[in-house]
Amino acid sequence: MAVLFGLGVAPALGAPPKAIDIGANQTVWFEEDHTVPMVAVSISLPAGSAYDPSAKPGLAALAAYLFNEGAGNLNSTTYQDELARRAIQLNLSPDRDYFTLSFVTLSANLKDAFRLVGLALQRPRFDADAIVRVRAQMLQSLQQEGEDPEAMASRRFYELFFAGHPYGHEVGGTAAGLGAITATDLKAFAKWHWVRGGVKIAVSGDTDTATLTSLLKSAFGPLAANTPPAPPRVTRTSAPSLTTVAMAVPQSTALFGVPGILRNDPDYLAGYVANYIVGGGDFSSRLTNEVREKRGLTYGISMSFGDYRGGGYIIGQVATKRESIGESLAVIRDVLRTFAQDGPTADELSDAKTYLTGSYPLAFSSNSGIAAQLNSFQREGLPIEYVARRNGLINGLTLDDVRRAARRLFNPTRLVVVVAGAPPAINKSVKPGKTAKPH
């Protein structure tokens, strides 16, 4: 059979998104498409967990999860009914820098969707019964995380990796932190963080610029214009370490990471491509090949290359039966060592470029996908022209660029490793729950 090993140029995207001015230096990115009678909207507010007070981790997340629990003269039940009977699907995703709220709606209900979202932003209620209920749900989630080695490893890993920085605590907070939060805290948080300054908005679908501009202005116009400062820069990087969290589960999960770089670092894209080659690619990375395909040690291993506003991260994850965790970690260190030393081959770089540029249009094949992708570029502080320039920048990277980034970033002697489970060969055990004090 003929397999085409094509290296052709990826197809162009459709029309580039438009920037809509809604006043006060705010621009909204908008991709217009009338094929499906729906609109997808993604809004990121500078209201992530990095802004939690040190004694109240979980404040940003609790505020976010109360977003649809009543606003203005609508109590929780009425507010939810207003959304539900119009099939407006709202998703609330607090993260470390931003609180992203996204929704899809039939285009016929777009006006009501913006009215309801605007009302919740402008006049959130934080009613006592809603606080009690949602806090109880979050506490129960924390409790249930104790079953999940991935969650337990992640909690400990972030504490160590971002030691002393507000990125170090989980977005969902702690039981003590959630317990200490009051309605006054929530109202103050919303007032300073659910604001027009620094908000990032992307829209895709069946509407037009004039309609959208007017809806956006009425939803966001009344909000305070202050811009919360970006979270502090991550200055102190954690020392290399191996930590275990004891859990009686058949399969252990390990998180492993090295410090990343800021989005505006000249090596950022080279590092991103390097990460794809060593651990980011689904079935084609060096780690997948060595740990899964050759040795059958795991169902999945991958590395994620990304950035918060104050600092970057390169974090990998692997899950394997407890007696194999030592071997898996040894293989991972070997793979990283070789990669840091020699970098990728010319073929690997070429394959990475054709994958990353060729698959780029897949992110733009649905309204929901477009809104999410555009909003993520906005959160990273990229200009709207980046949407069209991105593939050219990746194609322009040289083997030297990526080798330099590999050498600079993927040094296994800097690894922070946390294993949750009960690996026999690794001591230094830390009991779950006995975690570092949040700052």
Added chain:
Amino acid sequence: MEAGGTICSTGSSFFQGIPTLIDRETAKRCIFAACLALVGSVAHAAPQKVSQFALPNGMQVVVIPDHRAPVVTQMVWFRVGAMDDPQGLSGLAHFFEHMMFRGTKSVPGDQFARTLARNGGEDNAFTTQDYTAFYEQIARDRLRLAMDLEADRMAELDLSEPNVTTERDVVLEERRMRIDNSPQALAGEQVDAALFLSHPYGRPVIGWPGEVRRIGRAEAQDFYNHHYAPNNAILVIAGDVTVDQVRADANATFGRVAARPLVPRVECAQPVRLGETRLAVADPNAKVAYFSRDYRVKSYSEAAPGQAEALDVLAGLLGGDSNSALYRRLVVEKRLATEVGASFDGDSRDDGKFTIYAIPAPGVSLEAVERASDDVIAKFVNSPPAAAELARVKTQLVASAIYQRDSQYALASAYGQALAIGLTVADVQSWPQRINAVTAQDVRKNAASSLVGRESVTLFLKPGPK
């Protein structure tokens, strides 16, 4: 099928999206409050221009044009799943799905995935009780490549022994991750085993560990020979294509694979259950208690007209959103639970499953949660739902079919799944109208006839020593 019954080939979805370590938090939260997605609603589409034809070798083809972006989604569905696993070899169908990525004579080793990736393509696969599906998403000018690759592995897979052994270890790790590490998933396996009696739906898709370990090269080869044939497959292409182009390319690729004699699918008895089953599980790894009730009910393939549709509506009324009856009563009004849900899994060849579940609030007993749930269910059994509630749920279900048109993958899945379990393109297209036609009395009648105790398994999962 619900996510719990569907398993994929790659575990590397951990990090899709940035930064996924945090998204996990979001996803969990999504289950109970923020997200209005109806867990119980099946993926069916609103009317969409769809063409259907067959190749001379018997392969069915469905084409769904979507010209918004220059990309395509290809799915190949085989009418074989875990229910076709031979006795004593549960997990074979799922294991075999993995083997489809281990190379052929012309595209050896990992070249399938590498070739696709090099061409900007994404790919994966999943297995359920009823079917196994493989898919690729790629730029439209690479569709022919994806078709060549799929046709090639349908024709001449290379099942060498070392591959089989390594991949079996991968599958056992997948099982540890999905099932053995999760108290709720472990208990869920036993619920299905009890619910479906001797029907193969009672065996886990991923297989019992002792049986997975028995799978060898010969079993895999035999399974391939008798199930992975064009006359047992459905090709679905959604995206920036024309029907004529797909027809020509399908004939030139899949059309060259010869039809093979199939092993007839086993028809299994589904005897009436004579009594309810109650399952009490204590698990030292569990950190929260968990209540669930699963009813064996008629699926879309078996049900009388309107019956399964009424169950989709009922699931929405009971647990679809924050104003659903179970959520209102147990979470908001009585504060007995922190999380509740209801779902109807009616996309199966044989019986479907209607599920309600709850996580009790701290200090609340499973008995109290069950009593309150039973009260809510009794309301629907005894009287028709209020008009406003019914309208809200129907609006959401019908809108879900429109939202589905936003995604090539969701559209292709809806048609592929329907055909794989014996439904038709017309069934998918008429689903919104059929949902709209459900009356309050239909809901009451079907709640009464479907949510019957003897057809149920009730699970009490508690933290504690075994």
